[in-house]
Each structure stands twice: as structure tokens, then as C-alpha cells.
Amino acid sequence: MxxxxxxxxxxxxxxxxxxxxxxxxxxxxxxxxxxxxxxxxxxxxxxxxxxxDPIARALASGRTGWVGVSGSLRDLWQQDFSVLLTRALRRGGRFATIADADADPELERRIVEQFAAQRVEGALVSPVDPTADYWQLLGPEVNVVSIGDALTNRPGSGSVLFDNAYGVRTALAHLAELGHRRVGLLVPALPSTPGRPAQLLAPEIADALGIDLVAIAAPAATAEAVEVVSDLLAGSARPTGVFCLSDSLAFAVYRAARDEGLRIPEDLSVVGYDDHQLAVLVEPGLTTMAWDEDAIVEAAVNQLENPGGIPLFRPDLVVRGSTSAV
Incomplete structure (x- = not known):
């Protein structure tokens, strides 16, 4: 035929x-x-x-099979993580509709409205603002799983949490042990983005370690962050180490350091967060905090079907060539 x-x-x-x-x-x-x-x-x-026809199937079964996936996709790790989520959903006979929140709470609100209008069956989200009220727009019939931080204003949402306190403490302790006392903290957020647990924890942890922490926000996209990082590295009071709350920002530090004539790690130590696949390809290799991505994906997708419990994942420090003693 x-x-x-x-x-x-x-x-x-x-x-x-x-x-x-x-x-x-x-x-x-x-x-x-x-x-x-x-x-x-x-x-x-x-x-x-x-x-x-997904609409006809939904009318017949009461299920759409579609799951909304939202994150800030200019961040390299979140790009890869979203792909892993869609593959896992596909293996389970579901389909993903992916949306880029671009580290912008207002855009994230519109995405939530769109998910509600599309009648998604569930949502897997890496929230820009986990405290926002707009998550309530997804009714109780929609299984929502928040990855990284809990949605504090939407009771009943599933959560797969990251032990950011451990991750931040481990990364800063590594720099402190190498003798770094003035450290830059790069936060992957726009100025309008509400405070997140990892960046709120960092000053307290740094103070306990005897580190003078200089925290700045930078765009999630690597190229756009270079200018912000260059300002941090300019002048005699520049930090001797930089801790980045995403590998995307760490790669921006590599470029900015080169532009400023600084050598990594001789003049500047760099620690990332995520262990993106490019971390082993840059020179020197990036010291970073690594997640068990496959286990996180499995836990998140399982929460869609079986809500309950709050899995907590702890990152591991992977030491490569981007850090050295002062």
C-alpha cells in the first residue's frame, strides 16, 4: 500500500x-x-x-501524554539536561513541549500560562523563581516536579532537590584550602531574578571560611557574560579565584581571563558548577561540581507517576587543572 x-x-x-x-x-x-x-x-x-491526534487521544483517555519542560536554555548544562528529560519521557511513551524561561521570571510566568492552556499532563521545571505564585496556575490535576529548588507556593508539587549547601561549601572550601582569600562569585541570574538558595548560602559559607566574597550577577549565556567577568578581573583588587554557579559562566571566565592576559590557574583559579561535557575539553580542564544526571532524570520522571518523597542529590567535586595554590 x-x-x-x-x-x-x-x-x-x-x-x-x-x-x-x-x-x-x-x-x-x-x-x-x-x-x-x-x-x-x-x-x-x-x-x-x-x-x-493527541487531542483525540486526550478526549478518549483523559490523558494528553504531553509534559511541559521548562528551564533557562542559554545555560549549557540545562540545554543538555532538557534533552535527557525529553529522552526519558519518550521512553515512557510521553512527549515533551520545551520552553526557554531565559532566567526571566516574567517569561517563566507566561510559559506556565501556556502550559495551562495546552492542558499538559505534567511539568518538569528548573524554576527561575521557585517562590512565585504563578506556579499555582497549573491546577492540582497537573503533576508538577520542580528540579533543583522546591516550589514553595504550590503545595503538593513534586521536588527533586539539590544539596546546594554542600556544593557551595565544598567548592569554596577547595579554594580556601589552596590559600584563596578573595574570591569572586558569579551567579547565573539577571538582576531581576529573585534570590536562590545557592547564592543566598554562599556569603555565609564564605565568611565562615575566611573568604572575602565578591558576588556579581551575570547573564546565563557565555558570550554575554564575558564583559561582566572582565570588569571583575580588571584592576589590582581582582580576586585570585572565581567560583561560578554554572559551568557556562566558568567558560566566560576563561575567555575574560585570556582577554585580560591572566593565566589559569597560575594567575586565577576557576571552579564551576555542573560538570558540563565541555569541562574536560577546555584547557586547562575545569574543576567543577558534578551531578549524577541520569539518577536525577530518573527521579524527576518517576515523580510524575509516583509523587511523594523528596530525593536530595549531592554534587561531587571533580578537581582538574583550573585550580592551584596561591
């Missing part, structure tokens, strides 16, 4: 297969029928150009 033009319906497919509508639907989804029947129906669907 040659591929036919126009949208084909489930009834068209059922007629071609000589089966009832129900039997055809079950075979397509691999739920019932012999292996031969399932294979024959799927081959017919492909030949006819039949695709499942």
Missing part, C-alpha cells in the same frame, strides 16, 4: 486492518493483540501516513 495523501483517521486504519476501532487502537499502542497483529497495524499506519 502506498502512502496516501491527507490526514488519515483511526477509522481508516481500522478498515484497512479489518479490525474494530478498539482493537486497532490497542494494537497501535502495543497493549493487546498478537505480535503479528501489532506489527501489521503499525506497518499499515506507517504506509498510510497515519499519526495519532
Amino acid at each position: 502506498s502512502r496516501q495523501q491527507g490526514r488519515r483517521t483511526l477509522q481508516d486504519l481500522a478498515t484497512a486492518a479489518g479490525l474494530s476501532l478498539a482493537a486497532t487502537s490497542y494494537a497501535l499502542r502495543g497493549l493487546r493483540g498478537s505480535e503479528a497483529t501489532i506489527l501489521r497495524v503499525r506497518q499499515l499506519a506507517d504506509e498510510m501516513g497515519y499519526t495519532v
Whole structure:
């Protein structure tokens, strides 16, 4: 049978297969029928150009199969992490609609409104503002799982939390042990972004370690952050080390240091956060905090089906060539 033009319906497919509508639907989804029947129906669907109408499926089953995925995608690690989430959802027979919040709470609010209008079945979010009221726009019928920080104003949301206190303390302690006493902190946020636990914890931890911390916010995109980092590195009072709350910002430090004629790690030590795949490709390799991404993805997707419990993930320090003693 040659591929036919126009949208084909489930009834068209059922007629071609000589089966009832129900039997055809079950075979397509691999739920019932012999292996031969399932294979024959799927081959017919492909030949006819039949695709499942998600709206019709939602009306029939009460489930859309669509899950909203939101994060700030100019951050390199969040780009890769979103891909891992979509792959995991696809393996479970779900589909992802991805939205870029771009570290902007107002844009994130509009994304939440869009998810609500699309009637997504669930949402996996790396929130810009985990304290915002707009998360309540996703009704109780939508399973929402927040990754990194809990949604404090949406009771009942699932959470996969990061032990940022441990991560920040470990990274700053590493610099302190190397003798660094003036350290820059780069936060991957716009000035309008509300305070987040990791960046709120850093000054207290630095003070306990005897570190003079110079905290600045920089755009999440690597290229746009270079100018901000250059200002931090200019002058005689520049820090001897920089701790970045994302590897994207750490890569910006590499570029800014080169522009300023500074050598890494001889003149400037750099610590990142995430262990992006590029961390081993830059020269010298980036010292950073690494997450078990596969385990985080599995925990987040499982929370969609089985809410309950709050998994807490702790990053590991991976020491490479970007840090040295003062």
C-alpha cells in the first residue's frame, strides 16, 4: 500500500486492518493483540501516513501524554539536561513541549500560562523563581516536579532537590584550602531574578571560611557574560579565584581571563558548577561540581507517576587543572 495523501483517521486504519476501532487502537499502542497483529497495524499506519491526534487521544483517555519542560536554555548544562528529560519521557511513551524561561521570571510566568492552556499532563521545571505564585496556575490535576529548588507556593508539587549547601561549601572550601582569600562569585541570574538558595548560602559559607566574597550577577549565556567577568578581573583588587554557579559562566571566565592576559590557574583559579561535557575539553580542564544526571532524570520522571518523597542529590567535586595554590 502506498502512502496516501491527507490526514488519515483511526477509522481508516481500522478498515484497512479489518479490525474494530478498539482493537486497532490497542494494537497501535502495543497493549493487546498478537505480535503479528501489532506489527501489521503499525506497518499499515506507517504506509498510510497515519499519526495519532493527541487531542483525540486526550478526549478518549483523559490523558494528553504531553509534559511541559521548562528551564533557562542559554545555560549549557540545562540545554543538555532538557534533552535527557525529553529522552526519558519518550521512553515512557510521553512527549515533551520545551520552553526557554531565559532566567526571566516574567517569561517563566507566561510559559506556565501556556502550559495551562495546552492542558499538559505534567511539568518538569528548573524554576527561575521557585517562590512565585504563578506556579499555582497549573491546577492540582497537573503533576508538577520542580528540579533543583522546591516550589514553595504550590503545595503538593513534586521536588527533586539539590544539596546546594554542600556544593557551595565544598567548592569554596577547595579554594580556601589552596590559600584563596578573595574570591569572586558569579551567579547565573539577571538582576531581576529573585534570590536562590545557592547564592543566598554562599556569603555565609564564605565568611565562615575566611573568604572575602565578591558576588556579581551575570547573564546565563557565555558570550554575554564575558564583559561582566572582565570588569571583575580588571584592576589590582581582582580576586585570585572565581567560583561560578554554572559551568557556562566558568567558560566566560576563561575567555575574560585570556582577554585580560591572566593565566589559569597560575594567575586565577576557576571552579564551576555542573560538570558540563565541555569541562574536560577546555584547557586547562575545569574543576567543577558534578551531578549524577541520569539518577536525577530518573527521579524527576518517576515523580510524575509516583509523587511523594523528596530525593536530595549531592554534587561531587571533580578537581582538574583550573585550580592551584596561591
